[in-house]
Amino acid sequence: MACGSLCFQTRFPRFVVGVSASSTSSPSSRRALAGGRRATAPPMPPLNPKDPFLSKLASVATFSPDALALTPAELDTPPYLDLFDSPKLMATPAQVERSVSYNEHRPRKPPPDLPSLLLHGRIVYIGMPLVPAVTELVIAELMYLQWMDPKQPIYLYINSTGTTRDDGETVGMETEGFAIYDAMMQLKNEIQTVAVGAAIGQACLLLSAGKKGRRFMMPHAKAMIQQPRVPSSGQMPASDVLIRAKEVITNRDTLVKLISKHTGNPLEKVSKVMQRPFYMDAIKAQEFGVIDKILWRGQEKVMDEAASPEDWDRRAGIKVVDGM
Structure with missing residues (x-):
């Protein structure tokens, strides 16, 4: 794949799937470019303003950018996922202070560039359906991160509906x-996958293809596997429609084999559940073998401290009669 259209400069490139970086060049520099050779920008996918992960990251980068520079306390957690804190009860009543002025809460310096921020954290974010422009950027980022350091892990964050849209239309x-x-299979780096929204179809395959033991899922994320769909045939003759249908069946068999390989399920089981859309929440995805760990934030500690049913009965003064 030709990399001439990618801006690999001394700083991190300004592109990431689901985010488009705006131009910050001055009018004089633009006139200079217009007089000489015209600069070509890499193809950018459209902005997805409804993406919850990017919205949360942009908010933190704007108002508290220093928090992103700190290394996570738990090294087993992929970067930037500590932004999603669980609600906490206040131990003491809240203390209200009167603000001096509204401007006091505005950021005192410009927020960091989100594309550069994600690449600096070695994160490749798939936040849109898998169209050619998205595929080009994802593969370019994977190659770039391997070139930067072939030993450090790469984190693949997934919030994608695969090769279809939300309404099921093939894109x-x-x-x-x-x-x-x-x-992913050709890279030297260890690739850790994280589902932060939806991983549907081909995106679910990418989620399961991460390194065993390092495949994660947020508690309320969704995964789904389904059969490939035949694209719109339009005015194609019947013979061409048949050829395209055979190709879709071949892709389905390939998808079944790969999902069976990475989840550890028999081919017959994967083929059976894929006859219709098979949705999985985080717990079911872990049981099916798509992921290895659910990123409960503090949930393990809460469950460990929870009393057993026998303890609850004893504290409540309930006596269990034998035989009942």
């Missing part, structure tokens, strides 16, 4: 997902 060929999968 990309199945080869888009297979291209990213093949790139």
Whole structure:
């Protein structure tokens, strides 16, 4: 793949899936470029303003950028996921202070560039369906991070509906997902996958293809596997429609084999559940073998401190009669 259209400069490149970086060049520099050779920008996918992960990251980067520079206390957790704190009860009543002025709460310096911030954290974020422009950028970022350091892990954050949209309409060929999968398998780096929203179809395959033991899922994320769909045939003759249908069946068999390989389930079981859309929450995805760990924030400690049913009965003064 030609990399001439990618801006690999001394700083981190200004691109990431789901985010488009705005130009900050001055009018004089733009006139200088217009007089000489015209600069070509890499193809950018459209902005997805409804993405919850990017919205939360942008908010933290704007109002408290120093928090992003700190290393996480728990090294087993992928970076930037500590932004999603669970609600906590206040031990004491809240103390209200009168603000001096509204401007006091505004950021005192510009927020960092989100694309550079994600790449600096070695994060490749898939926040859109797998269309050709998204595939190009994801593979380029994977190659770039391997070139920067072939030993450090790469974190693949996924919030994608695969090669379809939310309404089920096909927007990309199945080869888009297979291209990213093949790139993941060829890299020297360890790739850790995290589902932060939805991982549907080919995106679910990418989630399961991470390193065993390092495949994560947020508590309320969703995963789903389904059969590939035949793209719109339009005015194609019947013979061409048949050829395209056979190709979709081939892609389905390939998808079944790969999901069976990474989840540890038999081919027959995967093929059976894929006959219709098979949705999985975090717990079911862990049981099916798509992921290895659910990123409960503090949930393990809460469950460990919870009393057993026998303790609850004893504290309540309930006596259990034998035989009942």
